[in-house]
Amino acid sequence: MTVAPAPVKERIRRVPEVLTPDRLRTIVAFVAAIAVFGIGEILHPGFGSAESVKAILLTASFVGFVAAGQTFVVLVGGIDLSVPWVLNAGAILVVTTSLGQDGRASWAVLLTLAMGLGFGLVNGLAVAFLAVPAVVITLAMGGVAQGLTLGLSQGLTCSSCASYAPPVIRHAVTGEALGIPGGLFLWLGIALLMTFVLGYTTFGRRVYAIGNNAEASFLAGVNVRLVTVVLYMLSGMFAAFAGITLAAYGGQASLGMGDPYLFQSIAAVVIGGVSILGGRGNYLGSTAGSITLVALVTLLLAENMPDWGRDVVYGGVILAILLLYGREKTAV
C-alpha cells in the first residue's frame, strides 16, 4: 500500500521542471496574442499582415515600456498609479526642453528620465520608509505630477509647448531598419535587459524574494528598503521613457495622452501572469500581455466598437484574468 504513491511523486516532480506555472502563464499569454491575430485575420483579412502586425506591435511597445516599470513594482506586491501623469509630464518636458533641436535632444532625454526617477524616488521612500500604502502615495504623486504639468505648461499653452520632438528621437522610434521600426528594437532591448536583470542577477533574486516574503528576505540580509525604492524609481523612469517615445511617435505632446496607460499597463501585467500579490511572473509575460491587449483593442475598433467600449474592455479583461489567475488562496 505504501508503494503506490512513488510513481505519482516522480511524475509531479518531472513536469514542473520544464513547465513551471510561471512559464505556462507566459506561454498562455503569447498563445492568446497569436490567437487574437488569427481571429483578426479571419474577420478582417489583412489584420495579420506584416504591415498591420508591425503597427500593432509598435503601439504595444508604448504599453510595454510602462508595463516594464509596473512589472517591477507589482513583483514586490506594489502598484504605481502615478504613471499616466508622469508619462504626460515626460512627453511635455522632452519637447519643451529640446525645442525640436537635435543638439538639445540628449540633455532633454536625460532631464526627462531624471524627472521620472524623481517622482519614483518620492513614491519609493514613502512606501519603503513610512509604510504608506502604495496606492495612496502613487495616487497623490500622480496628482502632484498632473497639477505641476498643467500649471507649469499653462494648460499646454506655453510658447514652447507646441514644439516638436527632435528629429533624432523621432527617427529612433519611427525610423525603420531592416523594415522594423526603431521603437521595436528599443522594446526588444528592454525586454532582454529586464529578463536578464530579473532572472540572472542578484538584484532580480532579491526582487522575487521580497515579493514572496519581505520579512524573511530582510532577515536573510536583503536591503528591502533600498530595493523597493529602486523599483519605484525605475517605474517612474519607464513612465517618463514611454512619454518620450510617445511624443516622438506622435511628433508632439498633448494633455491626457497618458490616461490610457494606467489601465493598459496594469492589464498587460495581469494578462502576462504576474501575480498581483507579488513574487511571481516575469517581464516576457508582460510583453505578451501588452501585445494581446493592444491587438484585442485594435481588432474591436476595426469591428466598429465605439470609444467607450474600449474602457469597458480594459475593465472586463482585467476582471476576467483576475478571476482566472488572481484569486487569493485562503478561503474566507
Add this chain to the structure above:
Amino acid sequence: MQQAPLLLSFAILAGTFGVYAGLFVSNQHHFLTPFEGQSIVNTAVPLVFAAVGQTVVVLTRGLDLSVGGVMALTNTIVASNMHSSTGSMVAWSLIGLAIGAGAGLVNGCLIAFGRLQPILVTLATLSIYSGLAIKVLPEPGGSIPIEYTKFMANVNGPWGLIYVAGLLLVWFVFRRTPFGVAVYAIGNDQAAARASGIKVRLVKVGAYVFAGTLFSAGALFFSATTLGGDATAFDPFILTSIAAVVLGGISFFGGRGSAVGAVAGAFALTLVTPLLFQANVNQLYTDAFQGLFLVLAVVLAGLVGRLVSART
C-alpha cells in the same frame, strides 16, 4: 490618545480655514459673507459623501477606486432622464441611489466571493463604469430641473450643511448597528471576526454597497449644483476621497478611524481651491496642491506612527 488622529484632522481643517479666511480678509477687507459659505459648502457636500463612503470600505481594509465611475454613471443617467415633475425627481433620485448600490454590489461580490484584491477589482470596474457613463452621455450635457437644484442646494445660504448633519446622523446610527460593529471587527482582525460568528463576506459586500450608495448620493448633489451631466467630471474624486480619508486619520490597515474625521478632511481639501484663488495661484495647480496635501498627510502620519511605535 485614541482620539488623536481625529483631533489632528480638525486641526488641519482649522489651519486651512484660518489661512483661507486670513487671505480673504486681507484681500477683500471684509469677513466671509454667506455667499462664500454657501459656495464652499455646496462644493464640499459631494466630496463629504464620497469620503464617508470611502471610509466604510477602508475600515474593512479595502479601497474603492471606482468612486469616480460610480458618480459619473449616476450623474449622466440622472441628467439625461430627470424631468421637473416631483414624481420624476423622486424616482430618478432613487434610481440614482440604486445605481450606486448596484455598482457597489458588483464590487463587493467580486472582492468577497471572487477573493480578489480590492484595488484591482475597483480599478477594473472604474474603467467599466466610466466607459458606460461615456456611452450614456458622450458629451457634457443633459439637464437637471431648476426645482431639483432649489430643493437640494438652496442658493441663499449654506443649507448643504443639513445634508452633512444628516449624513453624520446616519454614521452614528451605523456605528451602533451590528453591521457597523462587524465592519470595524473585520478591519481589526478578519479571522477573529469570523471566529466570533460574523459573516465576513456578507459584511464586506454590504460595506461596498453602502459606499456605492453614498457615492451616488454625492453625485446627485453634484448634479443639482452643476445643473447637468459630465462623464469626465468625477475623476478627481478618486484622489480627493482617499485624501479626505487619510486627512481624517482613518487607518489604511483597517478598523481604526471615524467618518467624522473624513468629513473634516473633505472640507479641508475643498478649501484648497478657494485658498489658492485668494493666494493668487493659478487654478491649474489645484491637483498639485491637493496631491501635496495628501503626500504631507501620509508622510506626517507615517512619521508620527514611527515615533509612537518607537516609544512602545
